[in-house]
Amino acid sequence: MADLLLGQAYYLRFDPKLFQAQQPYAPLGTLYAASYLRERGHSVVLFDAMLAESVADWGAALERHRPRIAAIYEDSFNYLSKMCLLRMREAALAMIDQAVRAKVPVLISGSDATDHPELYLRRGATAVILGEGELTIADLADRLLVGGPIEDVPGIAYLDDVCAVRRTSARPFIKSLDDLPFPAWDLVDIDRYREIWYGRHGYYSMNIATTRGCPYHCNWCAKPIYGQRYATRSPKAVVEEIAWLKRRFAPDHLWIVDDVFGLKPGWVEEFAALVNERHARVPFRCLMRADQVNAGVARALAGAGCRMLWMGAESGSQKVLDAMEKGLRVEDIRTANRLLKAEGIDVGVFLQFGYPGETWTDIEATLQLAREIEPADIGVSVSYPLPGTQFYERVRQELGVKQNWVDSSDLATMYKATYAPEVYRRVHGLVHHEFRARKSANVLSALVRSPWEMRPAHARRAASWIYNRAALALTRRRLRPQRLEA
Numbered sequence: 001m002a003d004l005l006l007g008q009a010y011y012l013r014f015d016p017k018l019f020q021a022q023q024p025y026a027p028l029g030t031l032y033a034a035s036y037l038r039e040r041g042h043s044v045v046l047f048d049a050m051l052a053e054s055v056a057d058w059g060a061a062l063e064r065h066r067p068r069i070a071a072i073y074e075d076s077f078n079y080l081s082k083m084c085l086l087r088m089r090e091a092a093l094a095m096i097d098q099a100v101r102a103k104v105p106v107l108i109s110g111s112d113a114t115d116h117p118e119l120y121l122r123r124g125a126t127a128v129i130l131g132e133g134e135l136t137i138a139d140l141a142d143r144l145l146v147g148g149p150i151e152d153v154p155g156i157a158y159l160d161d162v163c164a165v166r167r168t169s170a171r172p173f174i175k176s177l178d179d180l181p182f183p184a185w186d187l188v189d190i191d192r193y194r195e196i197w198y199g200r201h202g203y204y205s206m207n208i209a210t211t212r213g214c215p216y217h218c219n220w221c222a223k224p225i226y227g228q229r230y231a232t233r234s235p236k237a238v239v240e241e242i243a244w245l246k247r248r249f250a251p252d253h254l255w256i257v258d259d260v261f262g263l264k265p266g267w268v269e270e271f272a273a274l275v276n277e278r279h280a281r282v283p284f285r286c287l288m289r290a291d292q293v294n295a296g297v298a299r300a301l302a303g304a305g306c307r308m309l310w311m312g313a314e315s316g317s318q319k320v321l322d323a324m325e326k327g328l329r330v331e332d333i334r335t336a337n338r339l340l341k342a343e344g345i346d347v348g349v350f351l352q353f354g355y356p357g358e359t360w361t362d363i364e365a366t367l368q369l370a371r372e373i374e375p376a377d378i379g380v381s382v383s384y385p386l387p388g389t390q391f392y393e394r395v396r397q398e399l400g401v402k403q404n405w406v407d408s409s410d411l412a413t414m415y416k417a418t419y420a421p422e423v424y425r426r427v428h429g430l431v432h433h434e435f436r437a438r439k440s441a442n443v444l445s446a447l448v449r450s451p452w453e454m455r456p457a458h459a460r461r462a463a464s465w466i467y468n469r470a471a472l473a474l475t476r477r478r479l480r481p482q483r484l485e486a
Contacts, residue, residue, distance in 0.1 A: 004141060005067035006034050007047030007058060008074050009092035009110075010081050017409040018080070022200040024050045024193060025207040025255060027075035029133075031183030033109070036134040039181050042141050046187035055091050059098040069144055070099040071137060073129075074110030076225045077209050077257040084112035084386060086404045093123050100124040105144055109133040114224040115387045117157035118165050126150075128157040131225055132212070134180065136171050173229055177212065178237040182244065190249055203252035206245060210238045214259040216289070218312075219325045220355070222386035232264050235271040243280040253307075256286040263289075268297050272304035281305045285348075287312070291328055293336035302343035308376060309340055310348040316369030317362035320355055325390075330369065337373040346376035351431065354382040354417045354424050356394065363427060370431060374438065380431045382411050382424045426479050 008027045012019050027050060034044045047061040062070060072092050074081045081088070089112055099106035108120045109129035117128040127150055129136045136155040143150050150158060155171025174180065197204040210233050213226030245251060262268035275281050285308040286301075293309075301309065313333045315321050321328055337347050351366055370378065384405065385392040395415035402414055411428060413421050 002045045002065050002067045003042040003145060004037060004044050004069045004071055005047055005061060005065050005104075006030055006037075006044055006071050006073050007061070007095065008049050008081070009072055009088050009095060010075065010078060011049045011052055011055075011088065011091055013053060014087045014091060015080065015085070015407045015409075017407070022196055023205070024196055025078070025205070025257075026050060026185070026188045026193060027073075028077045028183055028207050028209060028257060029075035029081075030073045031185060031187065032180060033071070033073045033134050033137055034184035034187055035181040037138055037141060038184065040138040040142070042138070042145075044184070044187070046184070048188065049091070051189060051192055055094045055098070058095045059102075062098060062102045062104060067104060069107065069141060070095075070102075070104045071107040071109070072096070073107075073133060073137065074113075076111065076133075077207070080408055082111045082222065082224075083384065083408070084115065084404050085408065085410075086406045088112075089119075089404070092120070096120065096123045096125055107137060107140055109137065111222065111224045115222075117167075121157065121159050121165060122163075126158070127153075130155050130157055130167065131171055131227075132173055135174065173226070173231065177231050177233045182241055185245075185249065204250075205253040205255055206249065206251040207255045207257050208238070208241060208245070209233075209257050210261060211258040211263070215263070216260070216327060217325050218327075219390035220352075220383055220385070222388050222392075224388055230260070230263065232267065235267060235274050238271060239274040239278050239280050242275070242282060243278050246280060246282055251282060254282050254284040256284055258287060260292075261286040261288050262297070262301075263292065268304070269300045272300040275304045283307045285310065289328065290332040290336035293339055295339055298336075298339040298343045298345065301340070302345055306345050308346040308348055310350065310377075310379075311336060313349040313369065314352045315355070315358070315362065316365035316367070317358070320358050320362050320366075323357055324355060330365075333369065334373065337375075347373065348377040348379070349373065349375045350379040350381070352381050352383055353427050354413050354419075356383075356391075356415075356417065358418055360419075367427075367431065367434075371434065375435075378431065378435050380428050382413055382428070383417075385415060423479070430479065 008030050012024050027048065034046060037044050045065045045067065047058055072095055076082065096106050105126040106124065107127050107129060108125045113120045113128045114130050120128050127140060136153065139153045140150055140156065143153060150156065152168065154169045157165055157167045160166050194204045212231045213229040214223065215228055215230040242254065262271065281304065283305050286306060287310045290311045290313065311333060314324060314326060316330055318330050321330065340347050349370065351370060353363060353366065383391065385395050385399065398415040402412065405412060411425060413424060
């Protein structure tokens with residue numbers, strides 16, 4: 001019997017688009033909680049929803065391990081968990097139901113629960129952890145395992161004796177991230193992750209975090225866990241962890257999951273020097289702001305092993321970026337793209353359509369920016385109002401019953417945007433068809449110079465190019481009457 005069964009409610013199986021991509025990452029935030037709980041003397045087992053087939057697997061884990069406490073501890077480093085998807089909320093509530101039936105007290109931690117604690121408490125949760133959770137879940141475990149009261153544990157919401165929601169005092173953030181133990185990777189089915197990655201992509205990628213939070217004020221970005229706080233691990237601690245992962249698990253690639261990587265001046269340069277000094281280099285991808293990238297940073301990133309850098313470009317219209325309070329110039333995106341590519345680093349961009357006030361001229365500016373910078377990968381979304389943001393408050397009166405996406409491919413606007421929802425779906429398709437047609441054309445042009453045995457690849461790429469060109473032409477025709485106002 002374990003003290004705690006830790007799980008999360010992001011089931012890859014329940015997100016069709018991401019399940020098709022088959023790029024699973026273990027729940028890093030949950031693994032941090034597990035390692036901290038063990039450091040505090042508690043025995044922990046892991047339920048990994050990323051690999052699970054259904055919520056029934058959680059019930060089976062409860063029966064198999066018979067924990068004294070169950071905790072649904074969402075991975076706050078996973079942007080999909082931060083999006084508060086309805087399908088995952090339904091899964092979390094069903095997991096609470098199973099714990100209640102098993103007569104196991106259940107704790108909840110995550111963005112959606114922080115935004116809507118009453119929903120989870122009235123479903124049967126013993127407590128909802130508000131904000132950063134490692135210290136709080138350990139304190140709750142200390143109390144619950146000896147039958148003690150929890151009403152004075154900082155950083156929680158609970159139901160009092162008359163079933164009213166109560167919140168305790170706020171929990172201070174962890175002062176030194178370097179003091180946290182490494183995530184509890186020994187609890188993870190590494191072989192299964194490796195099998196999936198190699199089977200689909202031919203390499204194995206693991207995730208690592210070097211920071212927590214983001215200090216910027218983009219008014220559409222929800223920050224229920226860390227608010228405006230930004231905390232950084234030291235380059236030395238990060239390199240020690242990478243060297244440990246390399247020795248223990250030999251990943252071929254790392255995804256650095258930070259909202260903003262290497263923001264502190266000089267951090268990237270010191271990190272690069274230590275990576276090479278410790279022979280800890282592993283190819284990685286990360287996310288940075290375009291205005292962080294200068295020639296020195298780009299050079300250091302390349303030296304440290306960065307293969308791809310993602311930027312939240314959002315829009316090619318300065319008017320839209322200013323309305324978002326992004327604090328970024330369109331020219332910053334172009335400059336960063338040029339500097340990174342000069343160092344051999346691929347660039348990925350996130351684009352966002354449908355922000356209030358965006359016109360067709362603004363949409364065209366974003367489409368043109370994507371064509372100009374020719375990213376190696378692209379992520380396209382529509383503006384998504386989440387509680388706690390200025391954007392949400394601005395459109396709150398326009399929201400109906402549906403206020404969350406079902407899964408990551410939903411793309412419903414849910415508020416009164418300039419154009420009807422179908423227009424944004426077609427814009428989404430236009431961007432992706434242009435991107436895929438360009439990539440297919442580039443690969444095909446290289447393949448025509450390849451040996452005879454590569455002819456099957458010629459046919460596949462030619463078919464992809466023909467399909468995307470045809471789909472592109474059709475999508476453009478459908479978008480011609482742009483005045484499809486919502």
